[in-house]
Amino acid sequence: xxxxxxxxxxxxxxxxxxxxxxxxxxxxxxxxxxxxxxxxxxxxxxxxxxxxxxxxxxxxxxxxxxxxxxxxxxxxxxxxxxxxxxxxxxxxxxxxxxxxxxxxxxxxxxxxxxxxxxxxxxxxxxxxxxxxxxxxxxxxxxxxxxxxxxxxxxxxxxxxxxxxxxxxxxxxxxxxxxxxxxxxxxxxxxxxxxxxxxxxxxxxxxxxxxxxxxxxxxxxxxxxxxxxxxxxxxxxxxxxxxxxxxxxxxxxxxxxxxxxxxxxxxxxxxxxx
Ligand SMILES: C[S@@+](CC[C@H](N)C(=O)[O-])C[C@H]1O[C@@H](n2cnc3c(N)ncnc32)[C@H](O)[C@@H]1O
Numbered sequence: 001x002x003x004x005x006x007x008x009x010x011x012x013x014x015x016x017x018x019x020x021x022x023x024x025x026x027x028x029x030x031x032x033x034x035x036x037x038x039x040x041x042x043x044x045x046x047x048x049x050x051x052x053x054x055x056x057x058x059x060x061x062x063x064x065x066x067x068x069x070x071x072x073x074x075x076x077x078x079x080x081x082x083x084x085x086x087x088x089x090x091x092x093x094x095x096x097x098x099x100x101x102x103x104x105x106x107x108x109x110x111x112x113x114x115x116x117x118x119x120x121x122x123x124x125x126x127x128x129x130x131x132x133x134x135x136x137x138x139x140x141x142x143x144x145x146x147x148x149x150x151x152x153x154x155x156x157x158x159x160x161x162x163x164x165x166x167x168x169x170x171x172x173x174x175x176x177x178x179x180x181x182x183x184x185x186x187x188x189x190x191x192x193x194x195x196x197x198x199x200x201x202x203x204x205x206x207x208x209x210x211x212x213x214x215x216x217x218x219x220x221x222x223x224x225x226x227x228x229x230x231x232x233x234x235x236x237x238x239x240x241x242x243x244x245x246x247x248x249x250x251x252x253x254x255x256x257x258x259x260x261x262x263x264x265x266x267x268x269x270x271x272x273x
Pocket of ligand 1: 030031033034035056057061062077079106109143144
């Protein structure tokens with residue numbers, strides 16, 4: 001699997017062009033969506049290795065479509081028009097097995113899954129923004145009330161799994177998530193204005209080799225491009241090695257960098273939390 005993913009990374013996901021997708025939907029752009037350039041990369045760069053990924057307010061979840069899939073992937077969405085789009089999803093990466101994906105048409109407020117109680121689960125929540133912080137007058141067919149935001153926060157602070165939650169920061173989130181780590185970053189909204197997105201997380205920052213998907217490392221477009229070019233130069237050189245030279249190189253790398261070659265599950269059970 002890793003070799004195959006390396007190949008897809010090499011094939012070049014150039015920002016500004018269509019990003020590489022593991023799951024393709026007939027619709028991709030969504031009000032409040034996280035698919036804008038710079039946004040999904042920043043969020044993916046905060047996600048530790050995980051076996052199960054749950055998206056609690058699915059929308060057209062750009063993170064689920066663009067990051068390396070988890071072993072199990074679950075999307076929870078109340079709007080049947082949105083779940084219908086996911087049920088017609090295609091998997092464009094032909095050389096890897098399609099991700100295991102379950103789409104549940106249900107309210108996140110009525111759902112309780114066994115994986116919520118496993119440390120290897122990453123629960124990503126991107127609920128409709130709180131109305132006072134909204135940057136546009138657009139409304140989802142299904143909104144949540146301030147009371148439900150409170151209910152959501154009361155619940156997530158109790159969960160033992162890894163939780164990351166997106167919002168436009170506000171007093172309610174600050175109060176409930178005061179002990180959580182948070183990052184804030186600037187995004188361009190669909191209306192073309194600047195906004196500050198906040199991502200709250202109940203787990204500590206992780207080293208690059210503990211990230212679930214390292215392909216978007218780099219704090220901005222230019223840095224990501226430089227890294228991509230440097231890696232592509234190395235991939236080109238590796239491609240030109242003979243088979244026995246490649247075998248020697250990979251074996252030597254395992255000896256020199258043993259920790260980098262341990263499986264993701266080891267990193268999880270050793271505690272990213
Ligand atoms: C901000 S959008 C998610 C956008 C998504 N992250 C993306 O990249 O496209 C919030 C989604 O939550 C859904 N939603 C609203 N109330 C919900 C509920 N109680 N349970 C589950 N989903 C809900 C909305 O229908 C909407 O699709």
